[in-house]
Amino acid sequence: MDHSLNQYVRWLQGIIEAINDGILVIDSEGIVRLINDEYTKITGVKKEDIIGKPLSEVREGAISPTVLIDKKRRSAIYRKVGEQEYVVDMAPIYYDHQILGVVNVLKSVNEVKALTKELEKSKIKLAQLEKTVGHLHQAKYTFHDIIGEDKEIKNVIELAKRTASSNLNVLIQGESGTGKELFAHAIHNESPRSGYAFVPINCAAIPSSLLESELFGYEEGSFTNSKKGGKIGLFELADHGTLFLDEIGDLSLELQAKLLRVLQEGRIRKIGGLKEQEVNVRIVAATNKDLLQMVAKGRFREDLFYRLNGVQLMIPPLRSRKGDLFTLIDKIVKHKELPFHLTFTADAKKQLFEYHWPGNVRELLNAIHYAATMTDSETIDIVHLPAFLQSNRMADDREDTNLSLKDILERKEREVIIKTLKIYGTSLKGKELAAQKLGISLATLYNKINQLKIKF
């Protein structure tokens, strides 16, 4: 390296320009000898406006000239000149015990402020997102929504209520449509976790390969097509709240092992991630399968079964609590968006009561909705019920024997016309299509509508 003075000065200037802070140097007379580009960026003062001039004249309120006198260092002095805000460190420069000048090192506050503003904005966005996620993951039902006067289900409701306040995992077993999900919502809402998320996931509805990333999340770039920024897992979403694992009996053995590990350690690790993260989640699991039998057959891990089975709720099928049937129907009629008050003929009631309801309350709900669509009045008779409830037509036949042939034919005619009009609609086009389908003219259809007093 060439050590000539000129070369040396250029080398020093290079260093000073490379520094990321603003630099200003005055000599022992208080004259500005040097500034770097960053100083100009922070203060807006250009070299030609300041170099060679007394600092106290060009920068009002400058403190560096005082440093020349008291020879004391100063740090983090806040300065605001016009719009520019910065903090300055000042230090005297010595050579051979002689003061040669003062060096100032400036850091812009504007940049820090801009970053703080950005951070604040992100915090607000995050809070809004958390709120949205919270709303998305709220349990809808409470114990008030569960109808059950029958002794057996009353006991289950009691046990569920007592369980809610504990931190025990809950395993809900029962046939499809018995209300397992309803119970899971109610337990969360009655628990100390109700202020946090209730996150439901149906283990049977998602392929095993996807379910793992749903449950635990993944880091960005952990596999092809992974989302930018990665994905938050349901365990993380349910932190401090409840994770409802519906159809747990359909969980693959591989995922059972992973779930067990999380439950044992209270930690999750995202797919492709290195860090483990603590989670505090209560598990409510449900299944319509006999889990113990699955354990016996080696299809469900025994250790996981006992982890999940903190409390076991067995929801009885509807056929074993027929006493609740009409209370349930009442509730459905009142609350399930049906526009009118329905009544049931004695025969329809009998038919509903005698049916064995393999699809339980869900099937009942659907049947009532179907019947409400099929009747053109507020009365539901056997004919309005779905076909599977009409297979035992003894009651209907018994009633028919009391009617004249004309009455029976009229009743059937009425039924068929109403059903057809429900399919095609009551507009002119609908009536034309209905008439075509029934093999009669449009005029005959109008006549029959009048004659049979069919109202829409």
Ligand SMILES: Nc1ncnc2c1ncn2[C@@H]1O[C@H](COP(=O)(O)OP(=O)(O)OP(=O)(O)O)[C@@H](O)[C@H]1O
């Ligand atoms: N005891 C009850 N009181 C009021 N409504 C009920 C009751 N049981 C079930 N229901 C209603 O029946 C429907 C089915 O219930 P839910 O989805 O909770 O059943 P499930 O046992 O979770 O079914 P699956 O096993 O098929 O998931 C829901 O609309 C629910 O509101």
